[in-house]
C-alpha cells in the first residue's frame with residue numbers, strides 16, 4: 001500500500017500545481033460552449049444585468065429542454081403532439097396575430113366563426129331558419145376545454161339566476177350535478193364561481209356517472225347536469241340520452257328548467273366520425289352546450305378549445321359583450337382578452353385539409369391501434385381492462401386481482417411500479433386510482449393519439465412484457481417470504497447473511513422502491 005502511493009506521487013509529481021491556462025478568462029462569445037455563459041449558473045431569480053447573444057440564449061433554453069420527456073411518447077396526454085409541416089408553417093406565419101383584435105384581423109375572426117358553425121353542424125345544432133342571429137348556434141374559441149367549460153357552466157348559472165330572480169326566488173345556493181370522475185376543470189369551475197359541486201359517486205363496476213344516480217342530487221337550485229363524453233379516467237362515454245331522460249322527467253315533475261352541458265373535450269371530436277349513431281349532441285333535446293378541445297382530437301397543437309350553444313337563447317345577453325368594430329355585431333364571450341390567433345387558424349386549416357373523411361379515417365385508425373394495444377396488453381395474461389362500452393381510443397388497464405407468482409406467492413408490485421419501470425423504456429404511462437368509492441382500484445392508462453402508430457403500440461407491448469418479467473424476478477416475494485428466505489440463508493451461511501444487500505430492489509419494502 002505505502003509503496004504504491006510513493007510510486008504514484010513520484011510518477012505524477014510534475015502534474016502538481018499545474019493550472020490549465022484555458023480555464024482563466026476565456027470569453028469566446030461566438031463559440032457556444034466557449035463563452036462564459038455556459039460555465040456559470042443561469043439566472044434563476046433575477047435577470048442578468050447584461051444581455052446575451054441570441055445564439056447563446058437560444059442554446060441555453062434548448063439545453064434546458066433536453067431533460068423534458070419526448071412529447072410523442074407521453075401517453076398520459078390527449079393533447080396533440082404532431083401536425084403536418086404545412087400546418088406548422090401556417091402556425092409560424094400567424095403567430096403575431098392577436099385573436100381579440102377583430103378590426104385588424106377580420107379574417108381570423110371569420111375563420112373562428114366558420115369553425116363554430118362547422119362544429120355546430122357536426123353536432124347537429126338545429127338548422128337556423130333564417131339569418132337571424134337568434135337562431136344561429138353561438139360559440140367561441142377558447143384556450144382549451146377548461147375555459148370552454150367555464151363558459152358553459154357560467155351560461156347555465158346565469159340562466160338559472162335570471163329565471164329564479166324573475167320568480168322572486170333566492171339565487172344564493174346554486175349547485176351543479178356531475179360525476180365524481182369529472183375532469184378537474186369542473187372542480188375549478190365550482191370553486192371559482194361559487195357553485196356547489198354535487199358529485200355522483202362512481203364504483204369499480206360503473207366507473208363513470210350513472211344518470212340514474214344523478215337524480216337524487218338534483219333540486220331547484222341545480223343549474224345543470226354535466227355529462228363527461230369521454231371520461232378522463234377510462235375514456236368511457238357517459239350516457240347522454242339517459243341523462244336527458246332523467247333531466248326531462250325531473251323538469252316535468254318539479255317544474256324546473258334544467259339543462260345539460262356535454263363535456264366532449266375528447267369525445268365530441270371522435271364520436272361524430274366513427275359512432276354517428278351515438279346521440280350525445282344537439283339531437284338530444286336538453287343539451288344546451290358542448291365543448292371540445294381543438295388541441296385534443298381536433299388535431300391542433302395546444303392552445304385551442306371550443307364551446308358551442310344550441311342557440312343564442314341558451315346564453316343570457318348579460319354574458320355577451322358586443323364589439324362593433326366590424327360594422328356587424330361581433331358577440332364576444334370569453335374569459336381571456338388577448339390570445340394568439342394561430343391555433344384558431346390551424347383549426348380552420350385542419351377542417352379544410354382533412355374534411356369529414358380525413359377525420360373519420362384518422363379516428364378509425366386510432367380505434368384500430370387502441371384495439372391492437374388492448375389485445376396485446378390482455379395477451380400478456382397479467383392485466384384486465386377498466387371499464388367497457390364505447391369510448392375514446394385509449395387503453396385503461398390494471399393488474400389482474402390476486403396475481404400470484406409460480407410458487408403461489410402474492411404479487412407485491414403494483415401499477416405504480418410498472419409506471420416507473422416503463423419510464424426507463426421512455427414511455428410515459430400514468431398510474432392513478434379511480435375516484436372516491438372506487439379508490440382502491442389502481443390503474444394505468446395509455447392514450448392513443450394520431451401519431452401513435454400500430455408499430456409503436458407493438459413496441460410498447462414488448463416493453464411491457466419485459467417490465468413484467470423484470471418485476472416478476474425482483475418483486476415477487478412478499479416481505480414475510482423474504483424474511484423467511486433470509487432466515488434460511490443465514491442458517492446455512494451465518495457469515496454471509498450479515499452482508500445482506502439492502503440496496504437490491506427485492507430486499508426493499510415494495511413501497512420504498514418507487
Ligand SMILES: *Cc1c(COP(=O)(O)O)cnc(C)c1O
Nearest residue numbers: 144145146183185232263265293
Ligand atoms: C382534457 C379535458 C378537459 C380540460 O381540457 P383542456 O383543453 O386541457 O383545458 C376537460 N374535460 C375533459 C373531459 C378533458 O378530457
